[in-house]
Amino acid sequence: MTLWNVGIINGSNWHEEKVKMAETVYARLDLHTEKVGTPVVLAGDFNAPKRETQSGIVPHEGGGLQYRHYLFYGAPYFFADGGEKREFLFRDRWKRAERSLFDPAVGGWGMVDAYWDATEGVKRPSTEDYTHVVHTGDPSHKRLDHVLVSGHFDTNRCTIWKGEVDSIDGLGASDHAPVVAELAGPEGVSE
Numbered sequence: 001m002t003l004w005n006v007g008i009i010n011g012s013n014w015h016e017e018k019v020k021m022a023e024t025v026y027a028r029l030d031l032h033t034e035k036v037g038t039p040v041v042l043a044g045d046f047n048a049p050k051r052e053t054q055s056g057i058v059p060h061e062g063g064g065l066q067y068r069h070y071l072f073y074g075a076p077y078f079f080a081d082g083g084e085k086r087e088f089l090f091r092d093r094w095k096r097a098e099r100s101l102f103d104p105a106v107g108g109w110g111m112v113d114a115y116w117d118a119t120e121g122v123k124r125p126s127t128e129d130y131t132h133v134v135h136t137g138d139p140s141h142k143r144l145d146h147v148l149v150s151g152h153f154d155t156n157r158c159t160i161w162k163g164e165v166d167s168i169d170g171l172g173a174s175d176h177a178p179v180v181a182e183l184a185g186p187e188g189v190s191e
Contacts, residue, residue, distance in 0.1 A: 039152035059098035
């Protein structure tokens, strides 16, 4: 089993660096899962996505308004969008980086979010079951911390400890609540 911890910088003001971190995490783990094939757990503070529900994620827009049409560093390239070729903009890169990490249909790397994959527990949108309060953000509550697991694992339960029901109030000790996943997997690997 391989366990990875991630801490992607917060805020949209980091622009290129934040996107590079998300792309690097995805690329390294995608290569690892494809070439090595060992069970993988990737957990930590992703500072993404903007919002999520059972039907999918709503990625960030790639920085403030002034950066929505900003080309990423290096030689620009084009891609087909509904049959029409257009330049790949910074916001496109940002959205793709977040979708690659959190949307199995886009990432294609066999990693799923333990929160949505869990067999037990109520699944709620990230605005209701959150790990972070963004005092100046829209939305003001986000689930920025995740446990992603490879297909080798079954997720029994995944909870966010923010003081509800019988959980510890993780938001009292940190600005991010802990995400706790109970996994069943190869050779008796659990929790």
